[in-house]
């Protein structure tokens with residue numbers, strides 16, 4: 001199943017810089033690990049925002065939730081998930 005996912009990141013300002021840097025480094029490592037499995041084929045920065053648009057290709061809702069909640073930044077993100085279905089007018 002394909003899912004369009006928007007993640008808006010809001011790391012608390014009171015987090016000290018070392019903790020913040022460690023969190024962001026662990027997030028990058030985990031994101032790259034998930035992408036290497038093929039379940040996260042698209043990841044785009046939204047211009048001018050600390051947010052991304054992603055496409056996930058996973059078995060079901062539970063699998064998507066498991067992946068998203070494994071991200072170190074999960075507690076600091078607002079996530080909007082849109083399940084995608086085939087469009088009848090898509091050529092090819």
Ligand SMILES: O=C(O)C[C@H]1C=CC(=O)O1
Nearest residue numbers: 007009027028031051052
């Ligand atoms: O920076 C972000 O958009 C949040 C998150 C998603 C992938 C990643 O490495 O961090």
